[in-house]
Structures are given as C-alpha cells and as structure tokens.
Amino acid sequence: MIGIAVLCEVQSGTVTRGSLGVLEEAARLGAALGEPVTAIVCGSAIDDAAMAALGGFGAAKVRVADDALLASGIAQPVVDACASAQDDGGYRYWLAVASIMTADAMAGLAARLGAGLVIDAVELHAEGGSLVTRRSGLGDSVLAHCGFTTPVGVVVTRANAFAATEGNGGSAPVERFTPSFRAWSQAVTLVGHEDAVETGPDISAADVLVAGGRGLGDASGFGTIEELAAAFGGAVAATRAVVDAGWYPYSAQVGQTGKTVTPKLYIACGISGAIQHKVGMQGSGTIVAINKDKNAPIFDYADFGIVGDLHTIVPKLTELVKQRG
Amino acid sequence: MRIAICVKEVPDPTAVKRIDDSTHRLVRAGENTLNPYDRHAIEAAVQIKEGPAPDTEITVVTVAPASAGRSVDRALAQGGDRSVHVADDAAAGSDLLGTARILAAALKRESFDLILLGQQAADSECYVMAGLVAELLELPCVTQAASIELADGAVTIKRQVETGYDTVKATLPCVVSVSDAINEPRYPPLPAIMGAKRKPHEVVSLAELGIDAATVGTAGAATVVGGLSKPEGRGDTIVIEDDGTAAAQLLAFLVEKKLVA
Numbered sequence A: 001m002i003g004i005a006v007l008c009e010v011q012s013g014t015v016t017r018g019s020l021g022v023l024e025e026a027a028r029l030g031a032a033l034g035e036p037v038t039a040i041v042c043g044s045a046i047d048d049a050a051m052a053a054l055g056g057f058g059a060a061k062v063r064v065a066d067d068a069l070l071a072s073g074i075a076q077p078v079v080d081a082c083a084s085a086q087d088d089g090g091y092r093y094w095l096a097v098a099s100i101m102t103a104d105a106m107a108g109l110a111a112r113l114g115a116g117l118v119i120d121a122v123e124l125h126a127e128g129g130s131l132v133t134r135r136s137g138l139g140d141s142v143l144a145h146c147g148f149t150t151p152v153g154v155v156v157t158r159a160n161a162f163a164a165t166e167g168n169g170g171s172a173p174v175e176r177f178t179p180s181f182r183a184w185s186q187a188v189t190l191v192g193h194e195d196a197v198e199t200g201p202d203i204s205a206a207d208v209l210v211a212g213g214r215g216l217g218d219a220s221g222f223g224t225i226e227e228l229a230a231a232f233g234g235a236v237a238a239t240r241a242v243v244d245a246g247w248y249p250y251s252a253q254v255g256q257t258g259k260t261v262t263p264k265l266y267i268a269c270g271i272s273g274a275i276q277h278k279v280g281m282q283g284s285g286t287i288v289a290i291n292k293d294k295n296a297p298i299f300d301y302a303d304f305g306i307v308g309d310l311h312t313i314v315p316k317l318t319e320l321v322k323q324r325g
Numbered sequence B: 001m002r003i004a005i006c007v008k009e010v011p012d013p014t015a016v017k018r019i020d021d022s023t024h025r026l027v028r029a030g031e032n033t034l035n036p037y038d039r040h041a042i043e044a045a046v047q048i049k050e051g052p053a054p055d056t057e058i059t060v061v062t063v064a065p066a067s068a069g070r071s072v073d074r075a076l077a078q079g080g081d082r083s084v085h086v087a088d089d090a091a092a093g094s095d096l097l098g099t100a101r102i103l104a105a106a107l108k109r110e111s112f113d114l115i116l117l118g119q120q121a122a123d124s125e126c127y128v129m130a131g132l133v134a135e136l137l138e139l140p141c142v143t144q145a146a147s148i149e150l151a152d153g154a155v156t157i158k159r160q161v162e163t164g165y166d167t168v169k170a171t172l173p174c175v176v177s178v179s180d181a182i183n184e185p186r187y188p189p190l191p192a193i194m195g196a197k198r199k200p201h202e203v204v205s206l207a208e209l210g211i212d213a214a215t216v217g218t219a220g221a222a223t224v225v226g227g228l229s230k231p232e233g234r235g236d237t238i239v240i241e242d243d244g245t246a247a248a249q250l251l252a253f254l255v256e257k258k259l260v261a
C-alpha cells in the first residue's frame, strides 16, 4: 500500500474549502511519511483544468471520476468510485473532511475494504512510519491517539479542524478513471432539491448572535430570542434540530452542515451543545449558555453558563440590555 | 413489513464519563441507558406501523453486553415487538468496523425491509454506522432523514445537506438513519414498560451468527488506541444556577467584558 488519497468533495462546481484544508494537511503528513498524495474528485461535468489547481494545495496527482451518478451528492456511487480508485491506486490511507456525503462515503469504503475507520480526527501525526490520528472524544475532554492495524486506514476529519490556505499556485497532472458501479449503489435517487435561501441578516457578519435550540419548546419560542437579538443589535442563529423541525430557516443554522460563525458574543439558549453544533461556533469570542440541564455539554465550552429556564431568563436579560441601550 | 431498529446502550449522558487509562476504553461500569437518538428511530417505526403499514413487525437489534437487557426492554416498551441481542464476551472492544460486522450478520439472518438507526451515538459521537452496515449488507443507504414516507416498496426521504434539502428515493430493502428532528418520541405508558419483559427476547452469540471471533472485538479491531492526551480547554467557565438573579449576573459579566455598553 502506497500513498495517501484525499477525497475532495465538489459542491456547486468547486472543491470545498474543507477538502482543500485536508489536502494540505495530507501533504504535510505525506512528506513526513514519504507517501505521495493523490486528490480524488468525483462528480459530473468536472473541469479538469480547474482540478489541476489542486496541485497548489499539495496533490501530486489528481484523479477524476466523471459520471452523472456522482453528481447527486449520494454517497454510495462515491464509495464505488473510491473503491475503483483503490483497485489500481493501492493507497495506504484515505482522508476526507466530514460532510453529509463524505462521512457516508468513507464509512462505505472502510466496510468495502475491511479497513479501519476513524471519525472526528482533529490531528494527523506521523509516528513510527504510520499515521496516528488524534480522535477527540467524550465531549472533547480527551484525545485518543488512534492508529490502524489494517493495511488500509480511512479517516474522516472534523469540520474546520484544518483550515485551508490560498495555496501556492502550483498544479498537478489530472487523469480520469472509470468507476464500476454496484447495483445497490444505484438504488437511491435524487428526486428533488431545495436550495438553502438566504433569509434575514447574514449571521456570519453579526457581532452578536443569539442562538436557539430545541429547548425553546416550539417555533414560537424564537420570538423571545429575536427580541434579545434585537436588543443587542445582533442576529438569530439556530441548531439543526430546530431547522429540521421547520421552526427556523436553514440560513440561520450554525454547525457542521450549516455555517461557521465567529461573533464577539454567542448566546446559546436551549442548545445541548453537540459536537456538530460546536464546530460551527467555537471560534466565537465569548460564549454564553442558558440550559436547564446542568450536565449539558454546552457548559463544557461556555465562558458563562446559566443553569435555568430560558423562558424566564431570556426576557429578563432582554429588558436589562434594553435599559442600558 | 419487517422493520429492524439498531439500538445502542450508552452510558447515561447525565453521568460523568471516563476512559480507562490502561485499556483506553470507555468505562461502562456506571448507569447505562438507551441511546437517546435511537428513540427517534423507534418512534419512526411505530409511526409507520400506525400509518401506512399496520402489519409491521418491529425488531430491536443490539450488540451489547448481556447486562444491557434493561435498555433493550426500554426500546421494546417504546414500540418494539421483539429483540435480537448479540451478547458475547468476544464482542467487547469492537471498533466501528467490528460492531458493523456483528450488526450486519445479525440483520442478514432475517430479511428486513427497512433497517433504521439513530443519527448518532451519544457516547462515541459517530454517525457512520448506517453507512458501514449498508455496505456490508449490500443495501442502499440514506442517512440523517428528516422525514420518511413509505409507498409502493420505496421510501421517500427529505434530508439536510450542506447546500439545502435533498429529497431522495430508495427502494426497499434499505438502511436509513434518522435525524433527531424527525419526530418527538413518546414516553411509553406504564403497561408498555411492564409488558416489555414478556415480549420475545433472543440472545445470540457470535458463533450462532457464524462470526469468526478473530474478526471482531479487541482481537479483530482495525483501529487501536495507543495513548490518550488532554486537549487544550477553553479556559475558565463560570456556571451559575438561576436563583432569579442570573440575568443580572450575566449582564454584569457582559458589561465587564465590554460586550454591552
């Protein structure tokens, strides 16, 4: 087994920033291990010339699978493509930054290859000639130094763990390969897509974000959150749980699948603080949490936490802030 | 219709968790409970049974130590009809791939139309079991379903992706993991809790599933934890209990930090 393959996800025609970050990290790892890095791109109507630019982010070679089946964001055809790439590439490690598609694709690939799988890796180290990841656990209270016993290792890195640079302008040779698709991989079809519409103020630009989660009780609970946000002159953010439930628009979602935000002040109300939420807001200047469960993980990374009922605390705080304003 | 639900027993989320320094594994000695995310998968199955497919049988499947019976019963109380519990000392220490191999073997013994999982496990914070199991079973897979509609031998699923919401269709049999917003799980009434013990329970060993013990558990682990370290924390946290003055205390903190004029 030779080399490191990085699955570079294409969304809306371009390789995601997160994928570029992992590619650059793979290049550092590859240099330490003496393993060349290959970027694997799966999609449809891929512009090979644009993909050559992945060379500027550490890829020694770019391999492209171009097929309508790979355009839908469905993971299993990508598993087939990666497995085909593995057949002639014989890679030692597979890396991808976590997304809805890549996590499923890497899981499928690990199962297909009988390869070890590490999720939520936050660091990649070369130790004794092998890759040893740091896998964050127990609400980020411990880092497990996790390596592989199998000839091939598959790693999904945490969203935002590796920030991409602007690249060095280099380029890499691009070649195409043809995946062989399995029957079961074609049994899921995309029948509709609603694009996320930007509504309300841009939460990525706000200095103060007041965020609401399922603890609000129902959609009407966002009324008090909006009042607090208005008192601060800030904007409203939300968790996936409330967006999926239809309580608040998707454009306000913070987290792994949603936006990454870094306001000066982030006030989390009725939010448990799951890792997938945390990765989108942990860069905030000051984090405040209001939650009635004293064991909620959000308190592990808040600067100021209140154990209590948001329905009584939030309106009081709104009044106090207004009085000063 | 035959639905299987994969449920995991996890340490009580309200208890302090810890990793054993010598084994590098989660200490599971304290109170354990049913993975809260899996309750949404059970509720989804119950709603299918109450709605489009009344003749549905719901089977709860778990890979867990023999002591996990109470969590299995909780899943049954919530609407499962029977359970398959893979309990075997040799399964201890299974990593993601090992657990997936065992689950897949248990699921393969029977023919399920729909295999449901929770969005993630509260202890390991992974969300990949559906993808692993589906591939081992060579079945279609859809993860993080925000809604499921069943019609004409297929499921139509709405799910969130980075660019918005996708609607996908999958033919049965298939593997689906559900988002925690798909439904609001009901709390089982007392008679259901009492009745759970009397539902058919099947406890099976790895040998009965035809699994070579060397391919799972600690012996077959594809990943190894060679050490532990402490990540950098965020620094000091002030946590107060609201006694009526919390909003005022918070305001003072924000003023001090110059976040409020």
Ligand SMILES: Cc1cc2nc3c(=O)[nH]c(=O)nc-3n(C[C@H](O)[C@H](O)[C@H](O)COP(=O)(O)OP(=O)(O)OC[C@H]3O[C@@H](n4cnc5c(N)ncnc54)[C@H](O)[C@@H]3O)c2cc1C
Pocket (backbone or CB within 6 Å): A099, A100, A212, A213, A214, A215, A216, A238, A239, A240, A241, A242, A253, A254, A255, A256, A257, A258, A259, A269, A270, A271, A272, A273, A274, A275, A276, A277, A280, A290, A291, A292, A293, A296, A308, A309, A310, A311, B119, B120, B127, B144, B180
């Ligand atoms: C692949 C993947 C991607 C994901 N992407 C994202 C993402 O981008 N963003 C995201 O947010 N999540 C994401 N998630 C989901 C995430 O794992 C959690 O499920 C979600 O963040 C939980 O939302 P919540 O905190 O609103 O709900 P819950 O976890 O249900 O928490 C509600 C909290 O409210 C508290 N509460 C209840 N009542 C009150 C009250 N009256 N006063 C005060 N507190 C109260 C409760 O104690 C609880 O802690 C993703 C998950 C997966 C698997």
Ligand SMILES: Nc1ncnc2c1ncn2[C@@H]1O[C@H](COP(=O)(O)O)[C@@H](O)[C@H]1O
Pocket (backbone or CB within 6 Å): B005, B006, B007, B008, B009, B035, B037, B038, B041, B061, B062, B063, B064, B099, B103, B116, B117, B118, B119, B120, B121, B122, B124, B125, B126, B127, B128, B129, B130
């Ligand atoms: N040991 C297990 N037994 C049965 N189901 C499991 C087990 N581990 C994980 N699962 C299922 O897989 C889902 C996601 O778990 P994971 O990907 O391991 O975080 C859980 O919500 C369960 O439905």
